[in-house]
Amino acid sequence: VKGATPVTFVNCLNFGNPENPDVFSQLERAVAGLSYAARILDTPIVGGNVSLYNESEEFHTAIIPTPSIGMVGILEDISTIPPAVFQEEGDIVMMIGETYPEYGGSEYAEIFEIGGAVPQPRETIKTTIDALVKVVGTGKITAASDISRGGLIAALGKMCKHFGAEVNLSGCLDDENELFSESSGRAILTVTPGSLNSVSAVFEDHDVPCAAIGTVGGGALSVTVGDSQLKLSLEAVERSLNMLNESMMA
8 A cells, every 4th residue: 555566575473382283273274374375465475483382371371373474565656655644635535445244353253242254365466456556656646554453444543643534335335344344455545536537447457346435524534334324533533543552552
């Protein structure tokens, strides 16, 4: 979403005691998943670090399986890098990629005890990245953020630093639960109204799903999905994000 083409990445694998068959299986599957993603991206893993036995005998607790990624990309022109927050009232909000009921491993799934698959690396992800790099390179993207931890609603909230937005996702999501889906290969972009058609054309040429979902402006984040509507003031959004950050630090 910053316009850089991925060229390589490294990993850090944090797990408990691999002599435990369950932990060994977690490690094995994490490595297989990283390998699968690297092949899809055609991007080599050139190094990494493995940290095992992260657990406490005293409290009988262990770290959750935590593979981390650091990626390096090449950016041709740093002047086109879009900021991560909404910049101008009246800008059009776009969503790139498709959303699936993928809540597995998320805080949302645990709290509300819902099902849903673990997010999968899409085989089309490289095409999506190529399209994103191309449109960012045009200098027409006024703000950009990936959709990852916390899903679409968290991504929109993080972008509401200076302005709110009015968003309608009725044609994009099946229900309000999908606001918290963590499907990969998605992004939120904003463009001026005059740039919408040319930016949309790039994604259409790459056969990448894109949709205009709303407009930047106002002092609240308003999100509609079917008959459901969520409206939060910017102050409420900030409080929610602070709580999210504190819980992650804990």
